[in-house]
Amino acid sequence: MNFDSIPYLLFLGVSVVVYWLIPEKWRKQFLMLCSVLFVAYHHWWFSLLLIAVSLLTFEAGMRISPGQRASRWWYVGSVAILILLLAGFKWSVQWAGADTDFDQISWVLPLGISYYTFQAVSYLTERSWNTLPAEQSRTRFLLYMSFFPKITAGPIERAGDFLPQTQTLQAFNIQNIYSASLQILWGLFKKMVIADRLAPWIEHVFTAPGEVPGSLLTLSILLQAIQVYANFSGYTDIALGSARLFGFELTDNFNRPFLAQNISDFWRRWHITLSKWVLDYIYTPLSFRAARFGKTGIYLSLFLSFIVIGIWHGIEMRYLYFGLMHGTLLVLEMNTRKWRMWLETSLGRAWSVAGLVFTFLFFSMTTLWFFTFSLEEFGNVLMQCMRWDQNTSISGSLSNEDYLTLFFAGTFIPIDHGLFKGSFHRWVQSSNRLTAGIAIICLLICILLFSGVEDIPFIYERF
Amino acid sequence: MQRRIIKSTLYALAIACGLIALNFIYTRYLWPSDLEKYAPTLLELHAEMEDMTVLYLGDCSDQTISGNDSSDLAISDLIQQQFPKWEVAGISHNGYHAGMYRLLVENLDERARGLQTLVVTLNLRTFSPYSIWNDYQNAFNQSQVLMNPRPPLLNRALLNMGWYDRSTKAESQERLQEALESEELHFPYPFEYATTAAWNEGVSKGSYRTADGQWDQQRIEAACYSIKDFGLHVTDQHALIAELDQIAAIAQQRGIRLVFALMPENMELIDALVGPDLVFLVDSNRNYLTHRYREMGVTVLDQLELLTSDEFIEDNPNEHYTIEGRRKIAHRIARDLATEYPWESSFDVTPEQKPAVSSGFSGEGPFWTNLNALSEERAHSGKRSAKLNKVNPFSPTFTSELPANLADQPLQVEAQFFSYAEQSHESFKLVIELEYADGNTSWHGFPLEQQGEIMLNTWQRQYISFPVNAETGVSVIKVYAFNDAPTSLFVDDLEVDIKVVSTGL
Secondary structure, eight states: OOTTTTHHHHHHHHHHHHHHOOHHHHHHHHHHHHHHHHHHHOHHHHHHHHHHHHHHHHHHHHOOOTOOOOHHHHHHHHHHOOOHHHHHHHHHHHHHTTOOHHHHHHHOOTTTTTHHHHHHHHHHHHHHHHHSOOOOOOOHHHHHHHHHHHHHHHHHHOOHHHHHHHHHHHOOOHHHHHHHHHHHHHHHHIIIIIIIIHHHHHHHHHHHHSOOOOHHHHHOOOOOOOHHHHHHHHHHHHHHHHHHHTTOOOOOOOOOOOOSSHHHHHHHHHHHHHHHHHHIIIIHHHHHHHGGGGGHHHHHHHHHHHHHHHSSSSSSSHHHHHHHHHHHHHHHHHHHHHHHHHHHHHHHHHHHHHHHHHHHHHHHEEEEGTTOOSHHHHHHHHHHHHOOGGGOOOGOOOOOHHHHHHHHHHHIIIIIIISSTTTHHHHHHSSSSSHHHHHHHHHHHHHHOOOOOOOOOOOGGGG | OHHHHHHHHHHHHHHHHHHHHHHHIIIOOOOHHHHHHOOHHHHHHHHHHHTEEEEEEEOGGOOOOOOSSOOOOOOHHHHHHHHHTTTTTEOOEEEEEEEHHHHHHTTTGGGGOOOOEEEEEEEGGGGHHHHTTTTTTHHHHHHHHSSSSSSSHHHHHHTTTOOOOOOHHHHHHHHHHHHHHHBOOSSOHHHHHHHHHHHHHHHHHHHOOTTSSEEEOHHHHHHHHHHHHHSSSSTOOHHHHHHHHHHHHHHHHHHHHEEEEEOOOHHHHHHHHHHHHHHHHHHHHHHHHHHHHHHHTTTEEEEEOOOOOGBBSSSSSSBBBOOOHHHHHHHHHHHHHHHHHHGOOOOOSOOOOOOEEEEOOOSSSSSSBOOTTTEEEEESSSOOOEESSSSSOOOBBBBEEOOOGGGOOOOOEEEEEEEEESSSSTTTTEEEEEEEEEEEEEEEEEEEESSSOTTTTEEEEEEEEEEEEEOOOOEEEEEEOOOSSSSOOOEEEEEEEEEEEOOOO
């Protein structure tokens, strides 16, 4: 059930209406039931697995009590089971040869397993650190684990942020519903008009990169970064908006990532809940222990953290390369901090712009790993980009439809990052009624008339 | 309260007006390009609707799939040749079935007031689950959303939101297997297998051996395909029967003569591969369809056994016919039409004859001479056509040195092609050039304006027939299109047949 499909919107609409109509004491149970049904809609055993993982985590959480010897075993044991389970399913994707076929992945890999496993590990770790009390209610905990707006592709919500919201449910607020609807609308625009229009272009180009002009290939590499962003942040907006319809606030995964001036800044703005998870549960503990080895220890911690980010996407070499490339650049940035600061002071705005452009180019290049499958293929695509002499002009390869797609993609980032400051619903709510009305109508018209038609899944659903 | 009601009404009206305006803008400017991508047959139907007298709806059987065919004329083109005064619109698409035809028929509007006869092909293979759960289905389901006779904007919105049945490959496989397992087989005699799936399974462990005692895997596969394609009972409950019933109802309501053309199957091969049990099923399905629809007053042309094995292109049973096969089918359908409308037809009911020389040029395979005018600016089929104007006035040229056995016989040169022009001009011509044994040459120009009104900004079928007298000693015949006006004439899919008059037509 894709978030940009009529079945999902109907499911969401009916759930929201029923949720606000039933007595408050039943709402949590109702939401939990909806979430389990949502997962079962994809495959019945996905929901059984989710329930099993949730109950295991809940029971382990109850038994983890810092200072007790048995507690440590409960922590290590349950986390090991969770990680092995996740790794097993990720391996099975490889084993079934489904890594290139989204249809097959959606059969082999249980819906949202990467996301809820990381949530569970986060909860257990917080319990072992004694920074979070054990949740006493199975219903609330199951709702935290399974809440359907975030099950498909995150955000990886912290128990400390979500569980308190389940204790005191928010009262109905029409402003909240309005703001949530706007966020869903903007998410639909990003996914359907930007990402889904770009998807066939990207697929066409990367199916036979040797047959398109180098200039078009280069342009396509930049566009696929925009596609990935529009696809994932579009999903996230729909997820956050859906959650707010029930009065729940989820953590945003993005903060205008293409304004990042270096890669460490980028990871503070891109897939925030994952990078924060890795920072808190991998990098910080590791670097704390590795500090005695000096800089080498810190660098190793950093590399290991990015390897985790890489293989979180899938147990494949290409994702490992993705992580290593980002890790390497971060180490370089750490080592050059002093003269980068000097350049920033000397060059001022020009340095910022150069950093912004470089970060975007670097990210675009590394997201190529989402579309290529080996080092050789990756290298070939990049080499092909260099062969500008081969091509005559891009214009000869593009249709009117492609120009329209380029127009949307080209104007999207300035509007999203600049005008809306990454949040359409806040911009609308702070604008006057006429401007807001025009913007909403334009958005609806674009979704109606200019959406991509092909059935494109959410990219991060497969991770 | 009253104010609120007025306000709400005004809002609702404003939204309705907005949607109507948006629907108009979409239909006018964006819909055609969506149709081109996702439902091209509907776009073809719109283009043909005003002029057609006969509408032929077909699947892959309509066209050739072989590069070795001497002509790539479709069955519908061949029917058109028999009725030069009529417009026979042929709309065909690989894998189409009654469900898709029904949508096309539902889209016939008042522009189709000249439509007299609707020919719908009945391909037995399309009834099988193996055909239904194929790779085309998602694309067809997508097309169906756009083809539904509803406001186009609504269709586009539903398409955007994925409001159609989409199956992954695994799901399609699962559904296919379920369908094959639930297809119970009934014979008037004891039969080894209870279901199609069991039959397929049994034969896949088959008994076909080559001369050296090895398994003939190719033959086993062909037999299994045949069982999955034809091993079923078409009954009242079949989904496609409901679709055919609806087509019949629409035709009856609109006063259009409906012809169901049951397409030929390679019965010899089916018998050789699987045996009389499968032939029995094919035969009983044929009987079911013919009886059902004849009782409903529909003309059913039973062509199931019309062709011999060598008139099929491939070695496994399907409906891909050679040009000879397509000619026979076209002849059979045309004969039916000629019986119904004899005053309109140039058709001689008795002879059935192959042309002595036949050649076609679509702009894609450059095997004719004089290719200077080829252009990718527009095309009727493929990517290229010939663009004729002052700079390049001659189209690619058909040239035939007549074989000795034809030199002293009366001949008929039949040329047809598609033309496209933005402005009409008197210099648009088709030229037949005759070279004689004594070295003389004569040119016969046929101005297109004299053949009928030239339709602008659309591809228009042109048909010209010219007799060549037996006594004139013609040794070479050339055919080409010509235009030396500043305004361009595009020419594509030029087909030339030379027929011997004495043996028929």
